[in-house]
Amino acid sequence: MSPDSFTTELLALALAVVSAAGLGLLWGAGRGHARMAVRAAAVLACLLTASATAAVWVNRQVDAYPTWSSLAGSGNAADSVATPADPAGAGRIVSMTVPGKVSGLSLPLYVYLPAAYAKQPGTRFPVVEALHGYPGTPLQWFHKMHVAAVLDSEMAAARMAPTVVVFPYQTPDTMLDTECTNLVNGPQTETLLTVDVPAAVRARFHVRTDAAGWGLAGYSAGGYCATDLLLRHPGEYAAAASLSGYATPGIRVGDGSENTLYNDVWRLKHLPVPAVALYLACARTDLAPLHSTVALARAARAPLSVTTSYVGGGGHNSATWQALEAPAFDWLSASLGRPVPQAGRTPGSTPAVRAAGGPGQPVGAAA
Amino acid sequence: MALTGIALIFLAVLATLAALAATVVTWNRGRRLRPVLRPAGVLATEALLLVTAGLVVNRSEQFYPSWESLSQSADGQPGTVAPDRPGDLDRWLLARAGTRPQQSVAIPWEPGGWTGWHLGAAPTVVVPDGYLQHPSWRYPALVVVTDGTEGWTPAVQSAAARAAGAAVVVFVRTTPATTPDVLAAALPGALVRDVRVTGRRWVLVASTADAVVAERAVAAAPGRYPAAVLVQAGAAPGRPGAPRRQPVGPAGSAGSAGVLPAVLTHLPAGIAVTVARNPAAALVWASRQTPPPLAAAAPTVAYVPVHRHKRHPHRPSATIPAGGVHVPRQLHH
Numbered sequence: 001m002s003p004d005s006f007t008t009e010l011l012a013l014a015l016a017v018v019s020a021a022g023l024g025l026l027w028g029a030g031r032g033h034a035r036m037a038v039r040a041a042a043v044l045a046c047l048l049t050a051s052a053t054a055a056v057w058v059n060r061q062v063d064a065y066p067t068w069s070s071l072a073g074s075g076n077a078a079d080s081v082a083t084p085a086d087p088a089g090a091g092r093i094v095s096m097t098v099p100g101k102v103s104g105l106s107l108p109l110y111v112y113l114p115a116a117y118a119k120q121p122g123t124r125f126p127v128v129e130a131l132h133g134y135p136g137t138p139l140q141w142f143h144k145m146h147v148a149a150v151l152d153s154e155m156a157a158a159r160m161a162p163t164v165v166v167f168p169y170q171t172p173d174t175m176l177d178t179e180c181t182n183l184v185n186g187p188q189t190e191t192l193l194t195v196d197v198p199a200a201v202r203a204r205f206h207v208r209t210d211a212a213g214w215g216l217a218g219y220s221a222g223g224y225c226a227t228d229l230l231l232r233h234p235g236e237y238a239a240a241a242s243l244s245g246y247a248t249p250g251i252r253v254g255d256g257s258e259n260t261l262y263n264d265v266w267r268l269k270h271l272p273v274p275a276v277a278l279y280l281a282c283a284r285t286d287l288a289p290l291h292s293t294v295a296l297a298r299a300a301r302a303p304l305s306v307t308t309s310y311v312g313g314g315g316h317n318s319a320t321w322q323a324l325e326a327p328a329f330d331w332l333s334a335s336l337g338r339p340v341p342q343a344g345r346t347p348g349s350t351p352a353v354r355a356a357g358g359p360g361q362p363v364g365a366a367a
Numbered sequence: 368m369a370l371t372g373i374a375l376i377f378l379a380v381l382a383t384l385a386a387l388a389a390t391v392v393t394w395n396r397g398r399r400l401r402p403v404l405r406p407a408g409v410l411a412t413e414a415l416l417l418v419t420a421g422l423v424v425n426r427s428e429q430f431y432p433s434w435e436s437l438s439q440s441a442d443g444q445p446g447t448v449a450p451d452r453p454g455d456l457d458r459w460l461l462a463r464a465g466t467r468p469q470q471s472v473a474i475p476w477e478p479g480g481w482t483g484w485h486l487g488a489a490p491t492v493v494v495p496d497g498y499l500q501h502p503s504w505r506y507p508a509l510v511v512v513t514d515g516t517e518g519w520t521p522a523v524q525s526a527a528a529r530a531a532g533a534a535v536v537v538f539v540r541t542t543p544a545t546t547p548d549v550l551a552a553a554l555p556g557a558l559v560r561d562v563r564v565t566g567r568r569w570v571l572v573a574s575t576a577d578a579v580v581a582e583r584a585v586a587a588a589p590g591r592y593p594a595a596v597l598v599q600a601g602a603a604p605g606r607p608g609a610p611r612r613q614p615v616g617p618a619g620s621a622g623s624a625g626v627l628p629a630v631l632t633h634l635p636a637g638i639a640v641t642v643a644r645n646p647a648a649a650l651v652w653a654s655r656q657t658p659p660p661l662a663a664a665a666p667t668v669a670y671v672p673v674h675r676h677k678r679h680p681h682r683p684s685a686t687i688p689a690g691g692v693h694v695p696r697q698l699h700h
Contacts, residue, residue, distance in 0.1 A: 020407075021406040023406070024401065024405025025405075027394075046413065047413075154665065158504065210639070274637040275636065276637045287429060288429070302589060303590070305590035311667065316429055320436075323672075330664035333661065334664065337656050338654075
């Protein structure tokens with residue numbers, strides 16, 4: 001029974017009802033100070049249980065605290081929990097801990113391995129880093145947006161190439177909003193997501209190592225992250241899809257850079273624009289992301305290419321993102337390089353190269 | 368009444384106050400009904416208080432902007448999707464393939480207006496194995512430009528196209544009068560009509576003699592050509608599949624294949640450029656920059672909510688590993 005389960009919600013609701021009944025029954029119990037104490041305790045119980053019912057409901061929406069230990073803020077992350085046999089054609093999800101060698105942040109990571117992954121050990125697959133909203137955790141992708149089923153069906157229908165999708169945490173503290181930035185005197189989550197996570201994934205899985213094989217996706221705050229990390233690290237990623245994302249972090253980074261280098265409209269107006277592809281989708285009713293999307297699309301200029309997609313109805317919620325995610329992942333797959341044979345397995349196929357603006361030369365990233 | 372309107376919030380506040388007042392007023396009444404009335408009053412007040420708070424938060428954050436967006440099961444309007452249009456030459460290619468529709472087909476390509484492109488000859492289009500068997504897939508295109516002086520014989524071309532795998536390859540013979548605009552716009556526009564190719568993420572392959580026109584075409588259409596590869600001048604035509612001594616060192620070092628011409632080093636960040644030893648190696652590298660052939664993307668829904676159970680039925684999918692994966696609190700750096 002986890003803090004995001006239906007059972008917990010029912011239990012909290014039952015306790016709220018019991019507390020209310022208790023308040024009614026115990027109102028006249030005791031005498032003098034004892035009576036006052038009983039009444040105070042009963043009222044407090046009512047307030048706590050009602051608040052808990054609401055809190056569990058909110059947690060079920062965003063999955064900010066998927067486990068009790070995450071709520072308590074202690075314990076260690078599990079590493080490499082293998083999943084039981086999955087139905088044919090379905091991908092597999094494993095978890096691991098990213099050793100934050102450069103960022104200093106060691107956080108868990110969920111990895112979706114497509115059905116083709118185990119069958120083709122000699123193939124390097126493209127990778128998408130999928131980022132969550134705030135507050136939230138990667139589990140919202142799985143529990144609310146059913147991302148594994150969506151990826152399975154898109155790949156089975158050949159609308160997506162077999163792709164490894166990784167789901168990192170974007171903050172060491174669920175209630176701390178990092179917006180995937182390197183906070184001054186705070187967590188270096190941009191470094192975690194653009195250096196440590198790719199290094200850990202490349203070390204552990206047979207995936208592509210070049211920018212053509214890496215993309216970003218995200219919703220809400222994660223949508224801002226996807227757009228921002230793509231613009232800041234064009235030597236690491238070729239494309240990004242942002243669902244209901246923003247153009248600015250909406251937090252204080254600590255040095256005022258939320259208004260400049262971390263403001264994506266500012267970047268597009270003042271810095272050299274990278275040759276990458278960006279997909280922006282949101283609901284027309286979701287006004288703040290809509291304004292951000294329109295502002296980004298207006299500020300965009302060659303060589304950046306921007307694709308926008310708007311839906312009627314909806315809002316800033318997981319039902320909308322679930323409706324947007326399949327086309328977004330399809331677009332991403334069509335914007336990335338294909339699965340390739342491991343180096344050395346096809347003699348004569350690797351030319352000597354000197355990459356311009358390739359991996360290791362992120363132009364503009366340090367600006 | 369709008370879900371995010373001030374009127375609804377006002378109403379919720381009134382209802383909360385009314386529930387509270389009713390609870391207080393009835394608190395000591397109706398001795399027999401007291402065990403029911405008291406908890407009912409308390410619960411109603413609590414629920415209305417929470418609803419009021421929820422409405423205020425929803426008004427400020429716009430999570431659910433309308434009553435309809437709260438619903439998960441209303442029927443959605445299907446989105447419109449571009450019809451899966453076959454290439455104009457597909458039927459002709461099928462006839463040409465005869466009894467072997469699974470195999471690659473190479474044709475001289477003379478699209479309307481090509482004579483104005485100032486080419487040395489009509490381009491050659493090669494569709495890969497399986498192209499005719501997957502009429503719903505779109506293929507990336509690899510556009511190979513050469514001035515005809517560097518040994519791209521028909522045999523070399525066909526071997527190189529085979530090495531490229533699942534991609535449409537177009538061989539273009541340039542002349543000094545060929546403009547970058549032909550490679551950036553005119554030729555791709557015609558190719559998209561005639562053959563089932565994607566519209567973006569292609570690769571331009573050029574002999575070093577064509578480096579300048581290639582660079583300008585890439586600069587003019589970076590979304591179309593996010594990658595380019597130069598085939599080293601005077602390189603011996605490669606024999607695909609034949610092992611060759613590889614330069615030592617990671618990709619990205621200059622290696623022994625020569626230094627990238629200066630003209631290609633000024634392209635914007637995000638464009639991958641490389642130099643290859645031979646045509647086959649160039650086309651293998653080029654095809655790896657592109658996606659595999661894919662079916663058309665899922666249509667974007669026109670309106671949310673959609674009937675989600677139709678599109679993504681909750682069939683069993685991969686289970687998420689349980690077992691205490693969570694974020695440990697860490698000191699901030």
